[in-house]
Amino acid sequence: MHIPDGYLGPQTYITAFGVMAPVWAWASHKVRTTLRLRQVPLMALGAAFTFVIMMFNVPVPGGTTGHAVGAVLVAILLGPWAAVVAVSVALAVQTLLFGDGGVTAFGANCLNMAVIMPFTGWWTYRLMAGRSPAASKRRWVAAALGGYVGLNAAALSAAFMFGIQPALAHDAAGRALYCPFGLHIALPAMAIEHLLLFGVVEAVVTGLVVAYLSKSEPALLECGVALSPALGGRPLWKKLALGVAALVLLTPLGLMIPAKLGAGDAWGEWGGDRLTELAGYLPAGFGKVAALWHAPMPDYAPRGAEEAALPVLSGWYILSGALGVLAVAGLVWMARRWLSRKETDGIAS
Amino acid sequence: MDKVFDFRGVSFAYPGREPSLREATFEVAGGERLAILGANGSGKSTLLHLMDGLYFAQSGEVRAFGQRLTPESVERPPFGPLFRRRAGFLFQNSDAQLFCPSVEEELAFGPLQMGWKEEEILRRVGDTLGLLGIAHLRDRPPHGLSSGEKKKVALASLLILSPVVLLLDEPTAGLDPRSQGILLELLDDLHGMGGLTLVTATHDLELLPHISDRVLVLGEDHRIAADLPTERALGDTGLLLSVNLIHAHRHRHGAMVHSHPHQHTRTHDHAHGEGKDHLH
């Protein structure tokens, strides 16, 4: 999921850096104030731990192995803001020293793996784990689900970044400048891979490590809570809802800003063509539109309504995003009910 | 089963480094007590990893129980599992060796893989813990144990499979004299019961007489510098100086300084004009 250099155009990667700058500033402020003397070593070891986690191959049923990203695990263990710093640093070192992930795509990679992933995963985990004791079974089931949700959210976002490239940036002849695969390919490819394989690995790793720690040293599981935003105040589910809503709303914004920037750009006459194209691609990502294959290139299938396209597109995106969120929320809710019923059964019997 | 290990011109280098072991040639007979002696970084741990089929020679040939050790042979049944059961390896760092959430699971790790029956395993776990006198630790997580207890648990996790060869990497490092003594006695007892081959890596000269009859001395050039009976090796100050295990030692006695080759296993008393007798 590490996006290399050359896959994303400047509009996308600059936007990603723009989004990350305030996030980094806020995260380091948070970490500094909560940890003070321990911040530097703890973040450094957290980052090194994330890095090494990515090297553990974990067997999955079916005879293959895969490796986890570990961002949700770090969020659970150290708190989500600490995870933002730790995973960002791990990604920076991978980029600069090991050539894993691009330098220009660094902001985008951080957005996916150091922000979207730990936060969605951590919210899911907190929501499901509730106030259960550190040693309870609910903790690790919650962690596994958190890992699954977090990884898929990150993968979705990465696929989205890939997928909008051909539409956002192409030359006069309509040939893609960067990643040539549109949303209709990028989204299903990433989704299938991550829903069926890597998501499972992430879930297994996150769940089992939390299970191991809850068995052998539950105290370690409580530090994450201590280092994370206070649980008091607004109920957690409200925070979750707010956060997810913000993410869903922000991403089209990320689309719009480059679109506005791009319109005045000297070396791209992206105007109507791109938007039409985007409008044609987007819903496809969610597997709904059968006829999209007609128009891989807008030159062959020009459409009208150029100006209206962006709002329409954003609307589509928000709608599908909201649907996805609802589906996940439903899943979490059902799992939670199932677990707490099992727990009360256990107490009753 | 006469020769347990047979090394012929074995060299090994970590990726991207200079060789950590050069052209080692030696044999280990069944029931022998061999010590591998060398300064820090001379390649003792590397040699033990090669003996346990965890690393593989880049040139030369390693044979164990008559069979060549290769990445394939140690994985393929019947030799692979048999070899792993016969050879037990006590790591230099027992923290690394203990990776299960409780002592009981730690001990059950090996037997579980051999498909023993559950009751049989639990019985053996109890027996082994009893043998080492650590039955009270059964349900504790290994990381909360003291360093001496960790060593014992690590040893127990090897002994439960009744190995015929024990590879010990600095078994007494970091232990206080009493825990050291207890461990040495235990090893002595195990060897006394017969048949066990003991290979111990150490840089502690004082330990040698307790754990070995024969010594393999590794030089700082990562070659075998000598292969001698223990008593002769300890007596050979020139050899020990040449592999940098001892050095010309200066002593301050009050205001006086004098120097002579020094070896920490020996006590030598000497009087100075104004001073009292010293023990070093």
Add this chain to the structure above:
Amino acid sequence: MDKVFDFRGVSFAYPGREPSLREATFEVAGGERLAILGANGSGKSTLLHLMDGLYFAQSGEVRAFGQRLTPESVERPPFGPLFRRRAGFLFQNSDAQLFCPSVEEELAFGPLQMGWKEEEILRRVGDTLGLLGIAHLRDRPPHGLSSGEKKKVALASLLILSPVVLLLDEPTAGLDPRSQGILLELLDDLHGMGGLTLVTATHDLELLPHISDRVLVLGEDHRIAADLPTERALGDTGLLLSVNLIHAHRHRHGAMVHSHPHQHTRTHDHAHGEGKDHLH
């Protein structure tokens, strides 16, 4: 400045544990060489952490250079920085102590915190590396150094601030006899230059005469069992037995087994009917 440290009834427990140190009362005078002796887990490292103002007494009082050590006092200038400059702590684990990307930065870390001038720092780094004979390591990253080199770099990173107290936590553990000897000589030289107070934690009885004039013995009940001159402590077999540092040792000589209290610092030769002389 006569009393460097002054402990009065100091107790300390890690959160949620039994106390690791109970009612320690002792003093350390300037220029003294004190050893803290105790079995594994007796609380030696804990005591040194208390002396260095890293942990704070839960009851009782710790004074250093006449000032009470509290979480506030070690942070507030002028005492805080002054105390940090005067006391240097060599950790048991040098990997934890070396956290900078190169040896040069490692040495510069302390002075930078003190706000020294850049050129001054670079000059001192050169001097200190020269003093320990490791100038060639200046640009190397600390991982990748051998354990002996790591210890020296860690020591250099303390010495650059010209401390008047060195707290050493098992400085020779894991080092081969030669590196041990070199380190001991170095400490000897430093102490010889005058004024330096040395406090060394160890469970190595053999080390004691080289590094201390006085010994504080910690028992396994985490209390101070004795406070004696080194020579008397080493001679007191009863004491060492009672704090579990030595134990009644069995020897196998051929087929014979006999036991007697055993202490690793002494050589005792004894002959058996059929055997030769042994050295342990």
Add this chain to the structure above:
Amino acid sequence: MVRRGLGGLVGIATVLLDDGLAAGRQGWLGRVDARAKLLGLLSVLVATTFLRNLGPLALCLGAAWALAWFGGLDMRRVALALLAVPAFTLALAAPAAFNVVTAGTPLVVLCHLGGGHWGPWRVPEFLTVTDRGLFVAARFALRSAACVSLASVLAAATRPQDLFKGLRGLGVPAAFVMVAAMMTRYLDLLLRSAEEIHLAKLSRSLGGVGVAREQAWAAAGMGELYRRSRTVAESVAEAMVSRGYTGEVHTLRQGRWSWQDGTFVAGCLAFGAALLALG
């Protein structure tokens, strides 16, 4: 399989985190100030992402390789990044040449697919390589290769510790730089721990026990590693405090720029501008 994966990576990490005494860092490129290298090479890298013609992209790739060669880098070490990663990108870019991804005039007809629909997707009549597709794939692969080569030249010519110092010199906050530098310091330690834990398990592994147990053990290894990370982090914090750390990060300032450093940056900027002018 797991062992080889881990062992190999540990090997790579050891090589990459090497002492910096390696030959590659002794050449003239190795002596250029880290800030200058970062500034110069990254500006060329950014320029590369704006290019749209094959010519300038190829020029850029060639320049990166030439820099590696004439800068006195250890080519064995760079070759891995210069060849392996672009090869991967090439494989990834290849499908873009086909008409299923990029429509256009068919150049080569590969096989008959038969048309119709497959799920929501429409399948074309023939699988062909198209002219536009070939161009798109070539440009994509070339751009990625050029970018990756530039980045790996930067990494190979600079010791990790200097790279982070350079970042600090370019205005990245000291705390981030210190965290990153400390991370590389402890990466080696944790990788060795991970390898040790793995070998410890291997030395007692007697055969298959099923995926579930294997997974549990892998997780136990990671849990153990986490505990160790925490312990080390605690001790490191203590070691830092003991040497006077109060929460403010101070690092050594940078040396002065030499005229070579200035020339290098100017050269890179000029090259980047030239590339942009070529398009």
